[in-house]
Amino acid sequence: MYHTWMRYFTPGPVHHRLGLVCLGVGLQHGALPPVGPRTLDHHVAVVVSAGAGWYRTPDGRTRPVIAPALLWLTPGTPHHYGAGHGAGWDEAFVDFTGTAVGAYTELGYIEPERPVVPLTDTTGARAAVTRIARAARRGNPLLEVETSAAVHELLVALRRARADTATGADPVLAALARDAFLPLSVTQHAARHGMTPAELRTAVRRGAGCSPKDYLLGIRLGRAKELLAATELPVAAVARRVGYDDPAYFSRLFTRRVGTAPVRFRERVGRALPGGWSDRVPDPEHPPVIGSRPSA
Structure with a gap:
């Protein structure tokens, strides 16, 4: 028994110039059927937040997948994976493509050579996926732009959650x-x-x-x-x-x-104007808090 929800999009040429576009989003849990073997022409980030399963590499080796974890599915690379027997797993997936993928890969945010990546947690990634899912309501005129922004956010969240190089711990x-x-x-x-x-x-x-x-x-x-x-x-x-x-x-x-x-x-x-709100550069380690002006 498993549950699944998914939506797919077809961004236009202008939206592709944003650098990243979202092609689809899904939320699934339970004893999901295996995926593949198959090969795609775009990227997919599969975020496993609970449970366990397996991933089979193109050379036939099987690697365990234990939540929290990320599966990178990259264009042109055959992949085959699935949830474990019994309760299965909880997953969220986002399909995306765009010219910015190359820069994110060069910077190490996307790792084609590491199809299975351990994560410290999936809170940030799931929040970005939730934003995509909410934007996917039918008739949303901002759909492509909102989902594009959320893909950028997702890549940052996944980079921050990587178990081997967690941001702030280096x-x-x-x-x-x-x-x-x-x-x-x-x-x-x-x-x-x-x-x-x-x-x-x-x-x-x-x-x-x-x-x-x-x-x-x-x-x-x-x-x-x-x-x-x-x-x-x-x-x-x-x-x-x-x-x-x-x-x-x-x-x-x-x-x-x-x-x-x-x-x-x-x-x-330049902002060094007489009568400005400050006469010095704030300490980068202690930025001012943006909020309501204190009462007199």
Whole structure:
């Protein structure tokens, strides 16, 4: 005995330009029949929140699936899986495709080489699936855009829930973020962690989907933008605060990565105005709470 609910969509050409589109969603539980063997032309994320089952790889090997877990079904790859005997399992699935899939794969959010991924929990993923299911009501004029946004949210939730590299639990990334503004090379950062540069690159790419240099640069330039937008510090002082002793090098790097020079960026987005709500840049670790204005 099993229960199933599913909806399928056909987004138009304009919706495909959003980068990700949702092609279908389903919620099922119980002793579900096996799926496949089959091959698809799009991606499917199958989130197993309770129960257990199996997944058979293209070479014929069978791997156990124990909730909470994720099954990645990728285009062109044969797959065959099913719930275990007895009570079966609880699953939610989302079919999707789009040009942004390549970027999410390069960043490590989608892992074609790992069809079975252990998760710490499925709360965030199930919330994103629920949003898709609610948007699937017939006659919803925002269907394609709402479900597209929810697919992005789903990929982030699944990345956050991965049991091997749970967000916030990676000491290497946390330490790099803490030390990002020190004038250190990647080799020096690696030495501080007792690692070789190659080991550091592997760890950062696994955790953040990019190289240590790009990870540090993103943090530095983000802080530089905040200082340029909310203070009147000279560009040279901003450069020093984010780890660059040479302001000319900082300006060239900023211009190349941001697309505009630091002084132009400040002219365009600056908020250091008299009478503003704050005279300093808030601590990134303690952002202000957005809510109602306190009563006088």
